[in-house]
Amino acid sequence: YTKLRLILGDQLNASHSWYHDIHSQTDTLYVIAELHQEAAYVSHHIQKVCAFFAAMEQFAHALQQAGLHVLHLTLDDTVHYPDLPSLISALIEEYGIQHFEFQRPDEYRLYEQLHTLTLPQEVSCREYDSEHFLLPFSEIADAFPANKHLVMEHFYRRMRKRFDILMDGEKPLGGKWNYDKQNRNKLKAKDLAEIPQPLIFANPVTDIVKRLARHKVNTIGQLENQYSQSHEHILWPVNRRQAIELLDHFCRICLPLFGRFQDAMTDNSPHHWSLYHSRISFALNAKLLNPMQVIHTAIEHYQANQSDIDLAQIEGFVRQILGWREFIRGIYWGNMPHYAKTNGLGANRKLPDYFWTGNTNMACLKSAIDQSLEYAYAHHIQRxxxxGNFCLLTEIAPEQVDEWYLGIYIDAIEWVEMPNTRGMALYADNGILATKPYAASGNYINKMSDHCTGCHYDVKQKIGDNACPLNSLYWRFLDKHQSQLAKNPRTRMIYRSWDQLSNEQQQEVLDQANIYLNNIESL
Ligand code: FAD
Incomplete structure (x- = not known):
């Protein structure tokens, strides 16, 4: 072989131009490798490692079937290489490689490694685009200047126009850009029985699990859940066919009510964890699915089923992919590496142990954590x-929150995890991403879920042993950041009800919050 091409675990894009002309590639060796550095840079959920490794194996196999030369290396094969550069160097030497090629990584960590490679002088190196995102990488620097606050909605509208998505000439379809106000309903008792059964797969992972054990890879979470009582299978899609099936299931079954119940949460359905969400984030982030393909598929379903799917549902879904996902990536690349150090609110408390066990009396937190441990998944409002809100109000150190989110979710890759965590959930980036902190009291949880009904704590109380901790913590947060937030037009009004309390009443609430903070491990 003269050419070595590296495929990272989240670059499983079969439509990449690398694979257009497979007949002229007899001298090219593709390498796809389970790396110890990737399994260990954070403690991942076991389903996440299994999903990535299984998907990589299937991708390697598919390329081989198509006639390409592919080296698929397992943890057993790479055990002697401490990192990616050392593996690449060894392969270059072993195969007498003259040209090394890779696709631009989406994570800064890997980007740095590949951009500082020291190759033998006679070996050329070439970077390709990953050919996945809709906004060209070359435009990020201009569109996302470092430290600049940007509004997602403006970006989203530009993207709608640029790609002519849900447009009626120059105007947005239906006359409005955003139909979010029609969404965000709570699930009522009558809705619970209608929640659809999720489409799940039974992908065998026995060999991978054995490998992880053999190499003492530290993982979190569990493989067992209501669908799989054994250590044998994962329910996530691990190849393009399954990913397309999942997308199709979403469009047929979930899209008609996607937006309406997008923010809802319940404990009272066997399908409480999946609801009307697409659960395609792993497939998208591993690049088994292309974002434009997802958007077009969903819009085709909308056009063919307008009696079932209204504009608010499809617009809400398109906004997530064309708007939020691309915007988040822009924020990440526009602000790295300093973004990883942001801690605008000076938060420094330790993440409580129950984030790894679900062992807390707060029903909402328990539900979100339990399901994350069980499925490596929680939907946006849970996160x-x-x-997220709990970590914001209790001032957990951003690096610990990042580590938890980056480990636990099936779709967690730093470029998308970090701006969501530091920017959206923790407001640690001083408002680069969000226009205000997403702080909420128990009232919000009660409005959007049925968690409060059976909770140990009373959502109606601010003070007292049984008062919902979120209430006093919320007012403490607002009180502490009043000088900053009272200036913000989006948060200014909240202070009216705080200001109506006497100084003594305010102090009681603040004292209650401090009791909870001092006993945070036993909430
Ligand atoms: P759906 O609700 O069905 O939405 C469809 C798709 O829209 C998602 O698959 C995703 O690709 C995209 N999307 C929606 N919201 C966002 C967003 N805010 N940022 C980026 N893409 C979005 N998403 C990840 O992919 N990886 C992460 O590590 C991740 N970490 C998060 C951490 C926090 C604190 C928060 C608040 C959000 C995080 N998100 C992350 C965004 C979002 O919660 C998930 O993309 C979504 O829950 C995935 O489930 P789904 O595929 O069923 O999404």
Missing amino acids: LMVT
């Missing part, structure tokens, strides 16, 4: 308004 933002339950675990």
Whole structure:
């Protein structure tokens, strides 16, 4: 072989131009490798490692079937290489490689490694685009200047126009850009029985699990859940066919109510963990699915089923992919590496142990954590308004929050995890991403879920042993950051009800919050 091409675990894009002309590639060796550095840079959920390794294996196999030369290396094969550069150097030497090629990594960590490689002088090196995202990488520097606060909605509208998505000439389809106000309903008792059964797969992972054990890879979470009582299978899609099936299931079954119940949470359904969400984030982030393909598929379903799917549902879904996902990536690359150090609110408390066990009396937190441990998945509002809000109000150190999110979720890759965690959930980036902190009291949880009904704590109380901790913590947070937030037009009004309390009443609430903070491990 004269050419070595590296495929990273989240670069499983079969439509990449690398694979367009497979007949002229007899001298090219592709390498796809389970790396110890990737299994260990954080403690990952076991389903996450299994999903990535299984998907990589299937991708390698598919390329081989298509006639390409592919070296698929397992943890057994790479055990002697401490990191990616050392593996690449060894392969270059072993195969007498003259040209090394890679696709631009989406994570800064890997980007740095590949951009500082020291190769033998006679070996050329070439970087390709990953050919996945809709906004060209070359435009990020201009569109996302470092430290600049940007509004997602503006970006989203530009993307809608640029790609002519849900447009009626120059105007947005239906006359409005955003139909979010029609969404965000709570699930009522009558809705619970209608929650669809999720499409799940039974992908065998026995060999991978054995390998992880053999190499003492530290993982979190569990493989067992209501669908799989054994250590044998994962329910996530691990190849393009399954990913497309999942997308199709979403469009047919979930899209009609996607937006309406997007923010809802319940304990009272066997399908409480999946609801109407697409669960395609792993497939998207591993690049088994292309974002434009997802958008077009969903819009085709909308166009063919307008009696079932209204504009608010499809617009809400398109906004997540065309808007949020691309915006988040822009924020990440526009602000790295300093973004990883941001801690605008000076938070420094330790993440409580129950984030790894679910062992807490707070029903909302328990529900979100339990399901994360069980499925490596929680939907956006659970991540933002339950675990995220709790970490914001209790001032958990951002690097610990990052580590938890980066480990636990099936779709967690730093480029998308970090701006969501530091920016959206923790407001640690001083408002680069969000226009205000997403802080909420128990009232919000009660409005959007049925968690409060059976909770140990009373959501109606601010003070007393049984008062919902979120209430006093919320007012403490607002009180502490009043000088900053009272200036913000989006948060200014909240202070009216705080200001109506006497100084003594305010102090009681603040004291209650401090009791909870001092006993945070036993909440
Ligand atoms: P759906 O609700 O069905 O939405 C469809 C798709 O839209 C998602 O698959 C995703 O690709 C995209 N999307 C929606 N919101 C966002 C967003 N805020 N940022 C980026 N993409 C978005 N998403 C990840 O992919 N990886 C992460 O590590 C991750 N960490 C998060 C951490 C926090 C604190 C928060 C608040 C959000 C995080 N998100 C992350 C965003 C979002 O919660 C997930 O993308 C979503 O829950 C995945 O489930 P789904 O595929 O069922 O999404």
